[in-house]
Amino acid sequence: MIDNIELLRTIEKNARLSAAELATMLGASEAEVEAEIKRLKDEKIILGYTTEINWEKTYPEHVTAMIEVRITPVRNQGFDHISNILSQYDKVTACYLMSGGFDLMLIYEDDNLRDIASFVYEKVATLEGVLSTSTHFILKKYKANGIIFESSKNDDRQAIVL
Amino acid sequence: MSIDYENKISQTVKAVPPSAIRKFFDLASEMKNVISLSIGEPDFVTPWSIREVGIDSLIDGYTHYSPNSGYTDSKTAISGYIKRRYGTDYDPDGQILITVGGSEGIDLAARALIDPGDEVIIVEPCFVAYKAAVMFAHGVPVVVETTQENDFKLKAEDLEAAITDKTKFIIIGFPSNPTGAVMDMEDLKPIRDVLMRHPDIIVISDELYCELNYADDKPSSLIRFPELHDRVIMINGFSKSYAMTGFRIGYAVGPKELIAPMTKIHQYCIMSAPSTSQFAIIKAAAETGDSLIREMRDEYNHRRRVILKGLSDAGLECFVPYGAFYAFPSIRSTGLSSEEFCEKFLMNKGVAIVPGNAFGRCGEGHVRISYAASMENIKTAMERIGEFAEEVRKGIIK
Numbered sequence: 165m166i167d168n169i170e171l172l173r174t175i176e177k178n179a180r181l182s183a184a185e186l187a188t189m190l191g192a193s194e195a196e197v198e199a200e201i202k203r204l205k206d207e208k209i210i211l212g213y214t215t216e217i218n219w220e221k222t223y224p225e226h227v228t229a230m231i232e233v234r235i236t237p238v239r240n241q242g243f244d245h246i247s248n249i250l251s252q253y254d255k256v257t258a259c260y261l262m263s264g265g266f267d268l269m270l271i272y273e274d275d276n277l278r279d280i281a282s283f284v285y286e287k288v289a290t291l292e293g294v295l296s297t298s299t300h301f302i303l304k305k306y307k308a309n310g311i312i313f314e315s316s317k318n319d320d321r322q323a324i325v326l
Numbered sequence: 327m328s329i330d331y332e333n334k335i336s337q338t339v340k341a342v343p344p345s346a347i348r349k350f351f352d353l354a355s356e357m358k359n360v361i362s363l364s365i366g367e368p369d370f371v372t373p374w375s376i377r378e379v380g381i382d383s384l385i386d387g388y389t390h391y392s393p394n395s396g397y398t399d400s401k402t403a404i405s406g407y408i409k410r411r412y413g414t415d416y417d418p419d420g421q422i423l424i425t426v427g428g429s430e431g432i433d434l435a436a437r438a439l440i441d442p443g444d445e446v447i448i449v450e451p452c453f454v455a456y457k458a459a460v461m462f463a464h465g466v467p468v469v470v471e472t473t474q475e476n477d478f479k480l481k482a483e484d485l486e487a488a489i490t491d492k493t494k495f496i497i498i499g500f501p502s503n504p505t506g507a508v509m510d511m512e513d514l515k516p517i518r519d520v521l522m523r524h525p526d527i528i529v530i531s532d533e534l535y536c537e538l539n540y541a542d543d544k545p546s547s548l549i550r551f552p553e554l555h556d557r558v559i560m561i562n563g564f565s566k567s568y569a570m571t572g573f574r575i576g577y578a579v580g581p582k583e584l585i586a587p588m589t590k591i592h593q594y595c596i597m598s599a600p601s602t603s604q605f606a607i608i609k610a611a612a613e614t615g616d617s618l619i620r621e622m623r624d625e626y627n628h629r630r631r632v633i634l635k636g637l638s639d640a641g642l643e644c645f646v647p648y649g650a651f652y653a654f655p656s657i658r659s660t661g662l663s664s665e666e667f668c669e670k671f672l673m674n675k676g677v678a679i680v681p682g683n684a685f686g687r688c689g690e691g692h693v694r695i696s697y698a699a700s701m702e703n704i705k706t707a708m709e710r711i712g713e714f715a716e717e718v719r720k721g722i723i724k
Contacts, residue, residue: 170624188635189628321365323678324351326454 179213228302232266234295346684354678364678368569380606394593396424400604403611420582428576431561438587440465444494450686471688478507482516499532504694505654506647529558537567541648573603629697636708675710
């Protein structure tokens with residue numbers, strides 16, 4: 165029997181492990197791992213696999229903004245209506261409903277500041293129900309998805325102490 | 327005239343051989359890009375929540391000696407941990423001594439208990455410090471061997487046969503470094519029975535790896551038998567379970583009458599364990615620390631399975647280790663001795679592992695492979711051990 169939480173935690177850290185490798189690590193058969201991953205995909209628990217990239221090193225034009233949006237909920241649909249619209253934009257890489265002083269948090273990635281600005285004042289601010297926006301630009305990424313971007317820590321253990 | 331230093335050194339110290347692991351590694355240290363599966367300490371950095379408490383104590387200016395046996399809060403945290411994990415009670419006032427790593431506890435126990443000529447039973451293959459500690463204290467180590475046929479567990483009849491009227495105590499260490507063997511409560515019952523027949527014999531139980539048990543969530547231990555409570559000294563610590571080797575914190579728990587003389591030696595030699603580290607372990611030993619251990623243990627378990635698969639693919643027989651972070655496969659099928667195997671493997675494939683005979687004569691024919699290493703290195707090393715074993719069998723490597 166495969167522990168699906170253990171499986172998910174394992175591939176959350178490393179999505180590139182093969183079914184055979186996972187089978188060994190989890191003490192299961194390859195067929196069991198494949199069947200479980202298929203089930204998790206079918207049930208939309210596993211939604212996709214992405215790559216963490218340090219853009220700064222190779223393509224510094226890449227910009228990430230976090231856009232706070234305050235909105236008026238729509239009758240019968242709450243916040244879903246506007247969230248669904250905003251989620252349609254490819255460059256919106258994340259859209260969350262938040263507690264606190266604003267309602268939606270958008271993560272927006274693009275190649276230049278001007279494009280982000282025009283997205284905010286042309287697309288977001290003009291949507292019916294949007295009360296206000298507040299845009300923050302990410303200056304430097306130190307850590308994302310559990311990965312520290314520039315860690316200088318090497319294995320400093322002594323080869324032998326006894 | 328220069329001093330004849332050789333003449334000045336104590337005969338007792340000279341009689342203790344240098345660590346065989348160290349001898350072997352002078353070789354490895356001269357080579358470049360060696361993958362090391364030889365290291366006996368966790369590759370994880372201490373969890374941040376634990377480090378943070380140590381740092382806070384420095385900010386607050388706690389930079390002085392602690393009481394000799396340790397801060398009350400630290401001992402209370404240890405007492406709570408043992409109660410929670412083992413179900414056994416120890417009074418922070420007198421039954422717990424905080425030491426500089428588990429190794430100090432072993433040394434203290436040996437010096438507190440041994441009179442010259444006393445015999446101490448040691449279960450090999452084992453941590454190399456046991457024999458040395460006994461010899462430094464002028465004791466006579468008596469070796470009981472364990473074998474792969476018995477999954478490297480101590481057999482009651484072998485223990486019984488080694489006991490004489492000079493036996494002062496026995497040192498056992500499970501989960502085992504170097505074999506990875508675990509003795510569960512069922513395995514320990516016959517050992518308890520032997521001890522009940524010899525009510526004078528003290529037990530030193532080294533349980534540094536107690537949390538790295540892949541078969542059972544609760545540590546198995548002789549301290550869980552109430553009838554032995556008056557004569558077991560458990561040596562434990564934070565180095566292996568919590569990846570805190572550099573903090574140098576361990577502890578000894580046992581009857582007040584035995585902890586007191588150990589504390590006397592500790593007081594004269596060490597005074598007190600590092601204060602910063604004692605603060606950090608309050609966080610580690612708390613119930614919230616249990617999930618930190620579990621996370622690392624799950625990761626080790628993944629690697630353990632990858633190692634076992636790699637060894638099996640390489641045609642090297644290995645009993646299934648359920649503890650610590652070591653595998654101890656047999657390399658007899660290659661026709662090489664342990665030292666030959668490790669030396670040729672290092673020279674030809676650039677992977678360092680430790681010959682089994684470094685941990686006692688009965689470790690011959692085996693090698694110790696540590697999986698306190700990155701998965702990437704483990705996978706590469708397993709590929710190479712497969713190639714190596716095949717090349718040796720085909721006579722390509724002689």
